[in-house]
Amino acid sequence: MNGSIVAVVAHPDDESLIAGGTLALAARAGAATGVVSLTRGECGPISEETPATRANLGEVREAELQAAARELGVGWAQCLHHPDGELPWVDHAAAADQLAALLAPHAPTVLLTFGADGLYWHPDHAAAREIAVLAIRRLGGRVDLYEAAWPTGLVAQLVAAAAERGLPVGLWGLEPEAFGSDRTPTVVIDVRRALSSKLAALRAHRTQVGADHLFAALPEDLAEHFLAFEPWAGPEHGALEELIGGG
Numbered sequence: 001m002n003g004s005i006v007a008v009v010a011h012p013d014d015e016s017l018i019a020g021g022t023l024a025l026a027a028r029a030g031a032a033t034g035v036v037s038l039t040r041g042e043c044g045p046i047s048e049e050t051p052a053t054r055a056n057l058g059e060v061r062e063a064e065l066q067a068a069a070r071e072l073g074v075g076w077a078q079c080l081h082h083p084d085g086e087l088p089w090v091d092h093a094a095a096a097d098q099l100a101a102l103l104a105p106h107a108p109t110v111l112l113t114f115g116a117d118g119l120y121w122h123p124d125h126a127a128a129r130e131i132a133v134l135a136i137r138r139l140g141g142r143v144d145l146y147e148a149a150w151p152t153g154l155v156a157q158l159v160a161a162a163a164e165r166g167l168p169v170g171l172w173g174l175e176p177e178a179f180g181s182d183r184t185p186t187v188v189i190d191v192r193r194a195l196s197s198k199l200a201a202l203r204a205h206r207t208q209v210g211a212d213h214l215f216a217a218l219p220e221d222l223a224e225h226f227l228a229f230e231p232w233a234g235p236e237h238g239a240l241e242e243l244i245g246g247g
Contacts, residue, residue: 003243004032005110006103008132010087010124011041012065012079013205018119018148019112020072020198021191022230022244027073028194031243034106035077036099037065038128043084045172047210058084060207068201072194078102087127096134103135108143109239111136112232115147120178146187146234152180158226162214170212185231187240192228199223 005026007019015023015035027033042058052060062079069077080098082090103111113132118125129147136143159169159176169176191198202215209215234240 003109003239004034004106005112005240005243006034006036006106006108007112008036008038008099008128008135009113010038010122010128011044011084012037012061013041013068013202013208014114014125015065015077016068016072016198016201016205018114019230020068020201021194021227022112022189022232022240023074024072024194024197025189025191025244027075029244032106033072033074034108035065035069035074036102037077037079038082038087038095038099038131039084039124040079040081041084044208046207047213049210050206052207057207061205064205064207067204071201071204072197076106085124087124087131090127092127092131092134095131096138099131099135100138104139108139110144110146110243112146113148115149115181115183115233117181117183119148119150119181120174144235144238144240146232146238146240147183149181149183149185149231149233150179151231152182153177154226155179158222159214161222161226162218167214167218168212168216169214170210171214172208181233183233185233186236187232187234187238189230189232189240189244190228191230192224195220195223195227198227
């Protein structure tokens with residue numbers, strides 16, 4: 001299949017959360033796929049189930065990104081080394097130059113990233129989107145941009161359903177009501193065929209998804225009810241659906 005799809009995110013595990021199913025379906029359809037994380041996530045939490053330390057967390061999370069990419073069937077994945085927690089204040093022009101140079105050999109036709117809301121107003125997520133937009137301008141040619149546009153209230157409903165069953169509901173210390181976008185999706189990808197891969201990829205980020213996390217033991221029926229679709233705001237008749245069509 002002609003075309004390449006790349007997710008540009010702020011931290012390892014972002015790719016599996018917002019785009020795991022979409023990437024997995026594209027890979028199954030024969031599209032070239034990749035992930036770029038602009039940081040190594042070295043300031044993130046560390047679950048008790050891993051031997052990672054604050055000193056080596058960045059290195060460990062780079063390895064977790066590679067493991068998640070294998071679960072999704074993604075062709076390549078790479079972390080850049082911008083400082084975690086400081087993306088809004090890095091030189092965005094220089095970061096976009098670096099990102100564009102990395103992307104150019106892969107000739108992406110679709111780029112997946114966050115919306116301006118950062119999924120839950122995370123400053124690094126919003127900055128990743130800004131850097132991705134600048135990089136697209138540097139690439140030239142047509143690259144269709146799709147931004148994650150999760151429905152408001154979806155995560156809160158999932159957490160409530162899991163809590164009712166006595167399942168873990170941790171979300172990196174975030175309130176479930178924080179998740180969501182006011183953007184209206186223009187493309188909604190049915191990822192039910194790839195849900196097992198998406199969950200496996202999320203769990204490959206062991207430092208971030210410990211035993212107390214919502215995704216650690218999420219049963220299949222709840223995953224299918226709440227995570228069966230990945231919504232994107234972007235071109236209605238762009239290349240994304242074409243790249244996934246044969247998945």
